[in-house]
Amino acid sequence: MxxxxxxxxxxxxxxxxxxxxDGVFMKGHGTFVENGEIYASxxxxxxxxxxxxxxxxxxxxxxxxxxxxxxxxxxxxxLKRWLVNVNGRQDxxxxxxxxxxxxxxxxxxxxxxxxxxxxxxxxxxxxxHTRSLDYGKLRNGVVCYVSPALVVRSRSHLISLxxxxxxxxxxxxxxxxxxxxxxxxxxxxxxxDEAYLKDEQSSLESNTKAGNxxxxxxxxYSDIYSDVNDDIDISTRTNISRVHNCxxxxxxxxxxxxxxxxxxxxxxxxxxxxxxxxxxxxxxxxAESRDNKNSAMTFKLLVNSVAYGILSRTDDLSAQRYxxx
Amino acid sequence: MLIFSEYLGLRIxxxxxxxxxxxxCKTNVIDYTDGSAYFxxxxxxxxxxxxxxxxxxxxxxxxxxxxxLNVEFLVSxxxxxxxxxxxKYDRRSVEIATSIKQTFEHVIIGQLFxxxxxxxxxxxxxxxxxxxxxxxxxxxxALIDAGIPMTDYVCAINAGYVDDxxxxxxxxxxxxxxxxxxxxxxxxxxxxxxxxxxxxxxLAVDLLAxxxxxxxxxCKYIHxxxxxxxxxxxxxxxxxxxx
Amino acid sequence: MSLYPISISETNYIAKGVxxxxxxxxxxxxxxxxxxxxxxxxxxxxxxxRCRLGSLGKGTDVLVGIKAEIGNWTPGEPDNLFGxxxxxxxxxxxxxxxxxFFSGRSSDDLEIELTQILANSISLEQSSIxxxxxxxxxxxxxxxxxxxxxxLGYDGNIIDTLFYATRAAFSDIQxxxxxxxxxxxxxxxxxxxxxxxxxxPSALRPFNDWENIPMSVTSYIIGKRYxxxxxxxxxxISTARITVTINKNGDICSIHKxxxxxxxxxxxxxxxxxxxxxxxxxxxSAQSAKIENAKLSKDDSEIPDTSLTFLNLF
Numbered sequence: 001m002x003x004x005x006x007x008x009x010x011x012x013x014x015x016x017x018x019x020x021x022d023g024v025f026m027k028g029h030g031t032f033v034e035n036g037e038i039y040a041s042x043x044x045x046x047x048x049x050x051x052x053x054x055x056x057x058x059x060x061x062x063x064x065x066x067x068x069x070x071x072x073x074x075x076x077x078x079l080k081r082w083l084v085n086v087n088g089r090q091d092x093x094x095x096x097x098x099x100x101x102x103x104x105x106x107x108x109x110x111x112x113x114x115x116x117x118x119x120x121x122x123x124x125x126x127x128x129h130t131r132s133l134d135y136g137k138l139r140n141g142v143v144c145y146v147s148p149a150l151v152v153r154s155r156s157h158l159i160s161l162x163x164x165x166x167x168x169x170x171x172x173x174x175x176x177x178x179x180x181x182x183x184x185x186x187x188x189x190x191x192x193d194e195a196y197l198k199d200e201q202s203s204l205e206s207n208t209k210a211g212n213x214x215x216x217x218x219x220x221y222s223d224i225y226s227d228v229n230d231d232i233d234i235s236t237r238t239n240i241s242r243v244h245n246c247x248x249x250x251x252x253x254x255x256x257x258x259x260x261x262x263x264x265x266x267x268x269x270x271x272x273x274x275x276x277x278x279x280x281x282x283x284x285x286x287a288e289s290r291d292n293k294n295s296a297m298t299f300k301l302l303v304n305s306v307a308y309g310i311l312s313r314t315d316d317l318s319a320q321r322y323x324x325x
Numbered sequence: 326m327l328i329f330s331e332y333l334g335l336r337i338x339x340x341x342x343x344x345x346x347x348x349x350c351k352t353n354v355i356d357y358t359d360g361s362a363y364f365x366x367x368x369x370x371x372x373x374x375x376x377x378x379x380x381x382x383x384x385x386x387x388x389x390x391x392x393x394l395n396v397e398f399l400v401s402x403x404x405x406x407x408x409x410x411x412x413k414y415d416r417r418s419v420e421i422a423t424s425i426k427q428t429f430e431h432v433i434i435g436q437l438f439x440x441x442x443x444x445x446x447x448x449x450x451x452x453x454x455x456x457x458x459x460x461x462x463x464x465x466x467a468l469i470d471a472g473i474p475m476t477d478y479v480c481a482i483n484a485g486y487v488d489d490x491x492x493x494x495x496x497x498x499x500x501x502x503x504x505x506x507x508x509x510x511x512x513x514x515x516x517x518x519x520x521x522x523x524x525x526x527x528l529a530v531d532l533l534a535x536x537x538x539x540x541x542x543x544c545k546y547i548h549x550x551x552x553x554x555x556x557x558x559x560x561x562x563x564x565x566x567x568x
Numbered sequence: 569m570s571l572y573p574i575s576i577s578e579t580n581y582i583a584k585g586v587x588x589x590x591x592x593x594x595x596x597x598x599x600x601x602x603x604x605x606x607x608x609x610x611x612x613x614x615x616x617x618r619c620r621l622g623s624l625g626k627g628t629d630v631l632v633g634i635k636a637e638i639g640n641w642t643p644g645e646p647d648n649l650f651g652x653x654x655x656x657x658x659x660x661x662x663x664x665x666x667x668x669f670f671s672g673r674s675s676d677d678l679e680i681e682l683t684q685i686l687a688n689s690i691s692l693e694q695s696s697i698x699x700x701x702x703x704x705x706x707x708x709x710x711x712x713x714x715x716x717x718x719x720l721g722y723d724g725n726i727i728d729t730l731f732y733a734t735r736a737a738f739s740d741i742q743x744x745x746x747x748x749x750x751x752x753x754x755x756x757x758x759x760x761x762x763x764x765x766x767x768x769p770s771a772l773r774p775f776n777d778w779e780n781i782p783m784s785v786t787s788y789i790i791g792k793r794y795x796x797x798x799x800x801x802x803x804x805i806s807t808a809r810i811t812v813t814i815n816k817n818g819d820i821c822s823i824h825k826x827x828x829x830x831x832x833x834x835x836x837x838x839x840x841x842x843x844x845x846x847x848x849x850x851x852x853s854a855q856s857a858k859i860e861n862a863k864l865s866k867d868d869s870e871i872p873d874t875s876l877t878f879l880n881l882f
Contacts, residue, residue, distance in 0.1 A: 012560060012563070014469070014478075014552055014559075015475050015477070015478060015555075016478050016515045017515075032474070032476060042474050042475075043556075057472040058472075059470055061359055061377070061378060061379070061472070085573075089379060089380075090379075090441055091380045109573055110575045111575045111576075112575050123389075123439040123440050124439070137577075139578075140577065141581060142578060142592050142801075227575070227576035227577050229580050229581055229584070237590055241591075241594040245593060245594060248593075253565060255566065256566050275594035275596075276594075278593060355629075356626045356629070356721050357665070357666060357721055357722070357723075358665050368611070368612070370610070374665030379668075399661075401633065401661075402633075402635070402659060402661075402716040403610060403635050404610075406612065407637070408635035408637060408714045408716075410716075446663065446664050448663060448665075450610055451610055
C-alpha cells in the first residue's frame, strides 16, 4: 500500500490505496486526490502516460469515449432522438433532425444498431452517430454480450471470418455475429449519409449539402434500415452458431476477443459438433489445445477453475478462525 | 446461560474473547450482475449483487449531481431457525437497508455518475448473528468487484461486553443473551474513521473506548481478508486476459 | 416475458432456426442444455439444492431450501380432512439480481405463477407424492414442509429448473426422528398420544419416495413448431407455453398453459404430450443418477464444506 519503494505503485492496486505522493502527477480515471496525494478509487492496474496516472479495471461497466465503436439496442424512440441501451451507465442518444413522424421508420425499439460515439456529455451520456454506410442497423444474425473489458479499442472492430461470418465487436461488450456482408471500409465519406441522417452537430462539422436534408431516404439507403433478413443457408447458420459458441467460451474463460483468439477458437472447435461446444469437457479441450506456446497448462488450470471453482480452494479453508493479537 | 467461561477464557463456541469466526468470501459469483460477492462469517451467509451504474429506472429518483443508491435487503425465508417469510418492506429490513445506504453513500464517488442509479441487492441466506456487519463487508466486496469508484474500504464488525471483558464478533446466542451490550461499527480503513455505529443497549461510557479499540483492530483484520480476496481475483483475471 | 427487447430481424433469425431445427447455440428443438446440481447448500435447512441449467456456468440458476415445522391439526382442514397427511407449502422468489431486466415489482406476477405451478404439482392431494409419511399423530400433529425457492439467474426455462432443483432438494431432506408415546393423564385417567423430537444428528430419516416428485418439461410454440428448454430470446418470441409434469413412471401429472398469445390445436398438444413424456422420463433418470453419484463422492471425501458449493462457479 505504501509507496516507499518508488514514487509510484506498480501492479495491482486496490480501492483506497496510495498510488503516489509526488505532486507532479495528474489524476486520471480510477483515481482521486486527497491532501495532494493520489489514491486509487477502483481496483486494477496502474497505468501511466507521461504525468497522467490512471487505474484500469477489468470489471467495470462500459464508459464511452469519443470514437468508440459500439453495438447497442434501441430502448426508446423519442420525438427527436432514439435512446440506445449500450450497457453503459446512461443510455446513449442518437439524435436526428429528420421527419419526426417517421422516426420509427428508421429505428424501432429492440433494433440492434452499430454506431460510433460522437460526443460524451458531462454526465456520462453518449451521443452516437451512424454517419457511414457501414453503421446502422445490424441484421442477419444474433447478439451476444461479453465482459466489456474483453474488447479492446483497436483499429478494426469488424472481423470477417473466412467461413462467411462477420463479427462486430462493440467496445461496450455487445457483439453481433451475422452473415457476411460487404462493408465499405469504415472511414467512408461521411457526406453520403448526410443527406438524410443530418445530425445537428455533425452537419456543422462537415459542411455538406444541407439542401438535401429534407429529402427522405431513397432506395439506395433503405437497405440499411431494412428489417428483413437475407436468405441464410444452413451452413452459414451453423457457422454463425459455431462462432457464437466460441465467443461464449472465450468470454467465460475471460480471454480477450480479437481476430486471433476468435479464429483459433474457431479452428479448434471444428472437430466438434456445434451443440457439443458448450459442454464443459469439450470447452476444456478447446481451451487446452489453443495454439499458445507455454500457456496450455495455465489454460487447463483456468478452465478447471471455471468448471469446478477451485479458485476459492486455497489453504485458508483449513485455517479455522482468525485471531487478533 | 453461561456464554463466557472465565475459568477457561473460552466462549460458547470455543473462541477466545478477541477471536473472529471463520471468514470465507468470493467475488463474481452471480452471472448477470455487474459485481457480486458471497460472504460467510461463521454461519452467517450473505450474497450481494450490484447492478449499475445504469440509467435510473424512475426519472423522479435520479439526481442531477449525484448517483442514486438503491439498497434492498432481502431475507430468504429459510435463513432463520424458524422459517419466516419477511417482506423487503418489513421494518427491520428497511432499517438494515437504510444503514447500508448511509454507510456507502459518502464512500462511493457519486459525482462521477449523475442521473444514474446503482442497485445493491443483499440476500441473507443464513443468519447466525452479526447480520449487519456481514452485509456491510459483503457489500464492500461486491462494490469493488463491480468497479465502482470509492474512496476507501468499509469494514464492519460487532462487539460486545461480557463479564468485564470486551468481545469481538458475537454470534446469535451471544447477541441474544440479554445482558450483552452489542455494538456494530463500520470503519473506513485508510482514515480509521468510524462511519457507522449502532449500540442497541446500555453501556457505561468508560467501557466504550476499549470496545471500540478492539473493534477497530477487528475491522483491520477483516480488511486484510477482503483485500487479499480482491487482489487474488484481480490477479487471476489479469492472468487470463493477457494469456 | 416481454421485458427483453428484441429486433424484428433477430426474431426472424431465431424463428427460421427453429424451423430448420437448428437453434442459435446449435441445439435441435428437443434437446436440453446441461443441468448441474449441488445439494446441501444451506446447512440450516432440512434439505437444500442449487441447480443451474446452462452451459459453461452461465444460465438459469435456482436455490431451493426446505424447512420443516410441526403443524397442529384442526378439524375441518379442507386439504387434510382425515388428519392423515402432512403438508407441503411452496414459495418462489425471483431475485432482482437474476437478470438486468427485473426491477421493483416487475417479477411479482411471474413469482405468483411459478409458485402456483410448483404448488399444484407437489402439494395437492392429487399429486403422486406420499404425504402420509409426514403425519406424526393422526388427527393431531404433522410435519409442514416449506419449500422456498430463490431464483438467482434467469436465462429462460425457469419452470423446469425449478422442478429440477426442488426434486434435488427433496432428495437431500433429512427429517429429525420423532418418537410417539402414550401418556396417561392422571386427572381424567385417559390416555393420549404425545410425541418428542429426538435431537440426535444420527437419527435422521430421508423423505421417502422423493423420486415420485414430478419433473416438468416446458415447450414453447415458435411459429409452427415447438421447442423445449428455451433461452430468454426464444421465450420472448414464442406465442404459447405448455408445461407438462411427468413422474418417473411416465405418467402425466399436470398440464399448464401460459403466456398465451394464440391457442394451440389439439393435435399439436397431443404431439407435445408424447414428446414431453419421453423427455421427462429421460430427465428424471439422468437426475437420479447424478444425485446418486454426488452422494457417493460425498461419502468418499471428508465432511464437505457446504460453503464451497456457493463459491463454485459450476
